[in-house]
Amino acid sequence: MGDHQEHIVMVPFLALGHMIPFLALAKRIQERTSYKITIVSTPFNVKYLSSTIAKDSTKQVVQSPKNISLVSLPYNSCEHGLPPNTENTEALPLKDMVTIFNSTLSLKDPLTKLVLEITDKDGKPPLCIVSDTFMGFASEVAKTCGTFNVSFTTAGAYGTAAYVSVWLNLPHLLASDGVFKMPGFDDSCCFFSVNQLHPFMKSADGNDPWSKVLKSLLSPSLDSLGFLCNSAEEIEPMGVKAIKNLTKLPVWCIGPLLPQCMLKKGEKDEIFEPRIGKDHGLSPEKCIEWLSKHSQSSVLYISFGSQNTISTSQMMALALGLEDSERPFIWVIRPPIGFDIKGEFRSEWLPKGFQERMETSNKGLIVKSWAPQLQILSHPSTGAFLTHCGWNSVLESLSQGVPIISWPLAAEQAFNSKMLMEEMGVCVELTKGYQSDIEKEHVKKVVDIVLGKSGKGKEMKEKANEIGLCIRAAVKEEGDFKGSSVKALDDFISTLLCRRNMSF
Numbered sequence: 001m002g003d004h005q006e007h008i009v010m011v012p013f014l015a016l017g018h019m020i021p022f023l024a025l026a027k028r029i030q031e032r033t034s035y036k037i038t039i040v041s042t043p044f045n046v047k048y049l050s051s052t053i054a055k056d057s058t059k060q061v062v063q064s065p066k067n068i069s070l071v072s073l074p075y076n077s078c079e080h081g082l083p084p085n086t087e088n089t090e091a092l093p094l095k096d097m098v099t100i101f102n103s104t105l106s107l108k109d110p111l112t113k114l115v116l117e118i119t120d121k122d123g124k125p126p127l128c129i130v131s132d133t134f135m136g137f138a139s140e141v142a143k144t145c146g147t148f149n150v151s152f153t154t155a156g157a158y159g160t161a162a163y164v165s166v167w168l169n170l171p172h173l174l175a176s177d178g179v180f181k182m183p184g185f186d187d188s189c190c191f192f193s194v195n196q197l198h199p200f201m202k203s204a205d206g207n208d209p210w211s212k213v214l215k216s217l218l219s220p221s222l223d224s225l226g227f228l229c230n231s232a233e234e235i236e237p238m239g240v241k242a243i244k245n246l247t248k249l250p251v252w253c254i255g256p257l258l259p260q261c262m263l264k265k266g267e268k269d270e271i272f273e274p275r276i277g278k279d280h281g282l283s284p285e286k287c288i289e290w291l292s293k294h295s296q297s298s299v300l301y302i303s304f305g306s307q308n309t310i311s312t313s314q315m316m317a318l319a320l321g322l323e324d325s326e327r328p329f330i331w332v333i334r335p336p337i338g339f340d341i342k343g344e345f346r347s348e349w350l351p352k353g354f355q356e357r358m359e360t361s362n363k364g365l366i367v368k369s370w371a372p373q374l375q376i377l378s379h380p381s382t383g384a385f386l387t388h389c390g391w392n393s394v395l396e397s398l399s400q401g402v403p404i405i406s407w408p409l410a411a412e413q414a415f416n417s418k419m420l421m422e423e424m425g426v427c428v429e430l431t432k433g434y435q436s437d438i439e440k441e442h443v444k445k446v447v448d449i450v451l452g453k454s455g456k457g458k459e460m461k462e463k464a465n466e467i468g469l470c471i472r473a474a475v476k477e478e479g480d481f482k483g484s485s486v487k488a489l490d491d492f493i494s495t496l497l498c499r500r501n502m503s504f
């Protein structure tokens with residue numbers, strides 16, 4: 001091998017919730033090896049990722065990522081029919097998602113050129129490409145360049161298996177009475193409801209634009225050396241088995257790729273690495289101050305992630321239900337469907353005087369647009385999380401033993417919600433989608449159950465605590481002890497080296 005420095009090229013999908021775990025994976029590999037890691041994306045996303053890294057290092061939270069470089073590939077959103085400077089899914093209406101998926105295919109040739117350039121300089125191709133499961137074209141690039149592709153799913157194993165299976169097999173076309181069997185899943189957990197599919201999935205028949213693009217992006221991912229999954233094997237064994245059945249590939253559960261502060265609960269001097277470098281609608285200190293005025297596990301935290309929102313009528317019903325429940329809450333709020341999600345919030349979207357009433361009585365804190373989610377979830381006063389079930393939010397919540405009220409909106413979120421309810425017992429589903437009606441009475445009922453100190457609420461809290469312990473054990477490394485995710489990462493790295501040695 002001599003002085004040869006191994007190189008890994010990473011290709012995340014164009015969404016913040018994907019880029020952040022990729023960056024976290026790069027840092028974990030960097031901590032264990034001397035490999036060079038190049039993360040590629042479009043110019044805007046590269047600028048954004050660099051600012052996130054810069055923020056980390058000024059806080060001296062992470063080692064300076066000396067072996068991680070960021071490289072821009074040429075990309076012009078207008079050429080693909082997207083609004084100018086739209087380079088990721090943030091604030092992108094759901095209907096335009098199919099366009100951004102299609103646009104990623106334009107990165108294939110520049111990626112090939114980059115990987116060949118790296119090869120030329122080094123004499124050897126990179127050790128592998130780690131590509132997002134949604135960026136399957138990288139598997140073809142890897143073949144062209146004489147290396148391997150490893151597919152990294154930033155979602156959980158269960159959600160990924162169900163999502164990939166739907167797009168590749170269209171099993172809902174065989175549904176009877178609204179129920180169908182999900183290929184890849186064991187008999188004990190293979191029945192899914194058509195209602196668990198979001199509208200684009202429900203109407204997919206193989207010839208619509210969604211089926212076409214997702215099949216072309218997902219199916220080459222199955223032609224990889226293996227799958228990396230941002231999860232711990234112990235917390236979703238059914239899902240891990242389903243991905244293995246579906247892909248016939250090795251699966252390395254190397255997660256959760258959460259900041260250290262979420263994984264070492266109870267330690268002093270916790271430092272919060274910003275996962276996403278954004279300005280908060282309210283400072284972390286103000287949120288903590290507010291939370292500290294409330295009793296243990298009493299506060300409901302509400303957020304729909306980095307790119308989703310709900311409808312005007314749903315917003316109204318949610319507000320009325322919260323007010324009736326009289327439970328304290330922090331609500332990250334942004335303009336409803338049909339309005340500019342990054343625009344100003346108008347008070348008419350909430351019941352008259354709602355914000356003032358909630359704030360003067362200390363019952364509710366409304367945070368515009370973006371909240372310090374990690375600090376909120378790890379505060380002892382937070383008792384439940386009403387979430388869209390994006391996988392990062394799920395992991396952040398469970399790592400802190402916080403049970404979930406789910407309101408899945410898109411992607412694989414409804415599958416995550418099903419697993420949280422049926423396999424883990426840590427969740428109650430409030431509703432799904434941004435088109436369904438919700439009633440304030442139902443909001444109050446669900447919030448009362450989950451925040452309740454006895455019965456189902458107590459049971460869910462205990463289960464969430466158990467899962468939190470499993471998560472922390474999986475990523476623990478102390479003396480001779482290595483948790484399952486640490487072992488999986490080591491096994492992944494040694495498998496790569498072994499395969500490389502077999503090829504040269």
Ligand code: UDP
Nearest residue numbers: 017305306307332370371373390391392393
């Ligand atoms: N997030 C945050 N503050 C907010 C909303 C979201 O810090 O107000 C972070 C959250 O902690 C998580 C990420 O944004 O790490 C959202 O990722 P997730 O997978 O849950 O959902 P997505 O945004 O991809 O739909």
